[in-house]
Amino acid sequence: MAPYIYTKRNGVYIIDLMKTVEQLKSVSNILKNLSAQGKKFLFVGTKRQASENIARVAFECNSFYVNQRWLGGMLTNWKTIKKSLHTLQSFTEDSSNERFKKITKKEVTQFKKRKDRLEKYLGGLKGMTSLPDVVIIVGQSEEMNAVLEAQKLGIPTISVLDTDCNPTLSDFFVVANDDSIKSLEFILNIFLQAILEGKEHQKSLN
Known part of the structure; x- marks a missing residue:
């Protein structure tokens, strides 16, 4: 994560927010394009700071979510x-x-x-009849089983990565503090807006 860290103060790593902004723009465009193609999204985030917003955002964009516990084999089995x-x-x-x-x-x-x-x-996951096209993960360290299952099946992942995460395990990512409820709410709302815009674009073509 070194390339995405601005500095270290009092033992705390400070994220380079300019890179976060660039990543948000890039991931938003990716989500919008995928949504316009009718792709199905699965949101995953079981840590306390993320679970409520994960459920809310997934519901608002008619997607699926896991916010309590990742059961082994949710994708691979x-x-x-x-x-x-x-x-x-x-x-x-x-x-x-x-x-x-x-x-x-x-x-x-x-x-x-x-x-x-x-x-x-x-x-x-009610109503999900097949594997998702994209898995959106918050809290990589806590959701490593989800990360590895998606990787094994070749399902693209979009992750919110904190300074203790591994960017090589995510296809697309946004570097941010995943322990802050406000930070996660802000980022997930941007993801939500991008997905909704993609859906609207898809409707206009039909």
Whole structure:
């Protein structure tokens, strides 16, 4: 990360914000173009500072997200994850079904426990019928399993990288403080706007 660090003060690395601005412009254009092509995005960020904004931004641009915990094989073992998503869908339908009212209290408790667990970890993937075209990652160090799975499958990644990250593990990136909620909110909002603009462009061509 040395090329993207401006200086070091009191043991703290200061990011070169001019490079961050350049990267934001570049990544925004990439996201806009990919969105205009109808590509599907998966946002990943489970650290506390990122999770809320990850869910919000993904929802607002009709994308998918993982913001609680990355389950091993979410990409590389997609068939199994897809079955779990189907189970979650079935649970959701059953909970509003008359048949649900006829089971015992113990069965209801077990049912809700399984449903809640699936909802917590896979709720952001509901409606995703195939692997994403692009994975957007916040918190590379925490999401290394996601990074490696995307890399193994050849799925491009766009990452927000802090000074303790590895830029060679990301296809495109923006260097920024990933421990700051305001910093992440600012960057993710720019990503959101780029994706929405791409979608609008796609609509105008249809």
